[in-house]
Amino acid sequence: MYSVNKNNICPFIIFVLLSLPLFVRPQEGKPGSKNNRPCIYVNSASRDDFIKSAGETQWAKDIIEGKKQNLEKYLKLCDSEPEWLLSRLQMNWKTKHDKVYLRGDFFSCSEGEAPVPTVRFAGQRDWSTDYLQPSLEEIEPYFDDERGMYLKNNKTKEMEWAHPSKTGHIIENINAKIMALGRIFTVMDFLF
Numbered sequence: 001m002y003s004v005n006k007n008n009i010c011p012f013i014i015f016v017l018l019s020l021p022l023f024v025r026p027q028e029g030k031p032g033s034k035n036n037r038p039c040i041y042v043n044s045a046s047r048d049d050f051i052k053s054a055g056e057t058q059w060a061k062d063i064i065e066g067k068k069q070n071l072e073k074y075l076k077l078c079d080s081e082p083e084w085l086l087s088r089l090q091m092n093w094k095t096k097h098d099k100v101y102l103r104g105d106f107f108s109c110s111e112g113e114a115p116v117p118t119v120r121f122a123g124q125r126d127w128s129t130d131y132l133q134p135s136l137e138e139i140e141p142y143f144d145d146e147r148g149m150y151l152k153n154n155k156t157k158e159m160e161w162a163h164p165s166k167t168g169h170i171i172e173n174i175n176a177k178i179m180a181l182g183r184i185f186t187v188m189d190f191l192f
Contacts, residue, residue: 042191051191067184074136074181085178087141090120090171094144106165121164122172129168130154136177
């Protein structure tokens with residue numbers, strides 16, 4: 001179920017590396033103890049007990065199955081297009097801006113040029129927005145436009161250009177969703 005075309009493994013390696021800090025926790029016991037490494041939600045020594053315990057509890061089985069089903073659709077998309085998930089990250093793909101300017105709590109503008117694409121800065125610190133967050137399937141690959149984001153207005157239901165300062169947490173939520181998929185893939189790959 002979790003097989004990935006070996007020629008397309010690069011995007012998954014990137015997700016794994018970027019998501020490791022989100023769920024690897026400090027070890028207890030002797031420093032450098034091989035018995036405690038790696039410790040994700042369980043360590044190597046307790047992996048089999050965890051799997052057995054999860055298999056005996058209906059709610060745990062339901063959670064695991066739900067995670068597998070959600071992940072499976074993205075794995076299929078990545079099999080046909082290896083950079084499918086990676087290309088949906090909210091980045092400065094073309095502009096490669098490396099300087100961000102704020103006006104209070106709101107994004108104002110960005111400029112400069114880094115040697116590689118940079119992460120797009122969140123629109124504002126406030127979650128409120130008049131726009132709907134698109135699904136990953138609705139996001140144009142490698143989207144980076146000086147006009148802002150092309151989003152559906154929640155009131156008019158029409159698509160329109162929105163300056164990042166008007167998008168609430170949409171930018172960071174999209175990236176967090178993609179990173180969460182990488183984390184789930186890593187955990188599932190370790191456990192199963």
